[in-house]
Amino acid sequence: MGTILLSHSVSANDLTVGFSQIGSESGWRAAETSVAKSEAEKRGITLKIADAQQKQENQIKAIRSFIAQGVDAIFLAPVVQTGWEPVLQEAKEAEIPVFLLDRNITVKDDSLFMTGVAADSVHEGAVAADWLIKTQAGQPCNVVELQGTVGASVALERKQGFLDTVATVPTIKIIRTQSGDFTRSKGKEVMESFIKAENNGKNICAVYAHNDDMAIGAIQAIKEAGLKPGKDIKIISIDGVPDIFKAMIAGEANASVELTPNMAGPALDALLAFKKDGTLPPKHIKTESVLFEPATAQAQLDLKKDMGY
Structure with a gap:
């Protein structure tokens, strides 16, 4: 008990992921949700999103609901760093891998999550x-x-x-x-x-x-x-x-x-590789951070529109 077991090989169409999202407190957060939906759709994965309205207790409830539904994986964008051990232990015992998006957590046992996709x-x-x-x-x-x-x-x-x-x-x-x-x-x-x-x-x-x-x-x-x-x-x-x-x-x-708002894409790819043949991702998947100034602002604005931002 407590070990995530490899299920039989499944296609993306069989997978359901529960995403506990912090909320929509910023333009970036809304974009992350939008991009997550499109990345899941591209891969034929069903994505269920729970908006926590910036409250950890709502995220804990959402994770418990996802466990009860028997989802294949849980994505968590944690509102704060601490206080996750009990509910993530429940996910681990249910053999549901947890992927952190864009923020880190502090836990004594880092096997409570499979990987974290985030910028430095x-x-x-x-x-x-x-x-x-x-x-x-x-x-x-x-x-x-x-x-x-x-x-x-x-x-x-x-x-x-x-x-x-x-x-x-x-x-x-x-x-x-x-x-x-x-x-x-x-x-x-x-x-x-x-x-x-x-x-x-x-x-x-x-x-x-x-x-x-x-x-x-x-x-x-x-x-x-x-x-x-x-x-x-x-x-x-x-x-x-x-x-x-x-x-x-x-x-x-x-x-x-x-x-980048695309935190879900790398997490979904890591999930598919794990479900296919048990490939474990690195503990931390780092995204790129780039500085932009006014000279390239219009080009960036056009690019964001193309992304559906």
């Missing part, structure tokens, strides 16, 4: 910091940071990567940091408080947002304060969603580190 979030933060360091070219810069959801692995890692990198440059300082919960509305609200606290924004050189949606919220707050985002205050964020490219074209954002 520490690297993403470092790429954002490198861009700011190069842009400032030795000039001083006070940065305010809009963090993602408290306790989410991606927020902790994007913070770490940025902090560790700017720590090597004494002219760049993070003067304020607070969670904007990965949402546009909270990003705007937090940025408003930063602006008020920092001489109507005049002490702020740049915003580092853990995702584009919070950056868009910050842009709105900056404009309402009578300042020019992208000029008076630089905007660097992560995700590469269409709206941030629109902001770049408008001159209101400076750079974004792309996070």
Whole structure:
């Protein structure tokens, strides 16, 4: 008991996957769901999606429901890093492999999941910091940071990567940091408080947002304060969603580190290989992170439209 056994060889058409999705709190998250549906459809796999509305208890309920339904695999985009052992143990005992998408978890027994498909979030933060360091070219810069959801692995890692990198440059300082919960509305609200606290924004050189949606919220707050985002205050964020490219074209954002929304594709391929002949995937499947600036914003926007973003 507790070991995932290899079932008989099945075709993709026989497979059903349950996907516990965090929610639709951002443009990127909605795109991940949309791409997951199309990737499953391409492979003839039935995908059942449960929207957790950013609550771990809803994800745990969804996983238990998927176990009861006897799905062939469970995809989990975990809202937070901890607290998954009991329900994942239940999946393991039911011999249902679990695949993590775009975020990591902390468990003592890593056999509770088969693989995790994710970007290197520490690297993403470092790429954002490198861009700011190069842009400032030795000039001083006070940065305010809009963090993602408290306790989410991606927020902790994007913070770490940025902090560790700017720590090597004494002219760049993070003067304020607070969670904007990965949402546009909270990003705007937090940025408003930063602006008020920092001489109507005049002490702020740049915003580092853990995702584009919070950056868009910050842009709105900056404009309402009578300042020019992208000029008076630089905007660097992560995700590469269409709206941030629109902001770049408008001159209101400076750079974004792309996070591909196609996390399900590699996970589905790993599942098919496992079901076919027992091939075990690597424990972590890493996706690429690329920095984009205004010069290529229109091309990226066109590409996103082609992807159905």
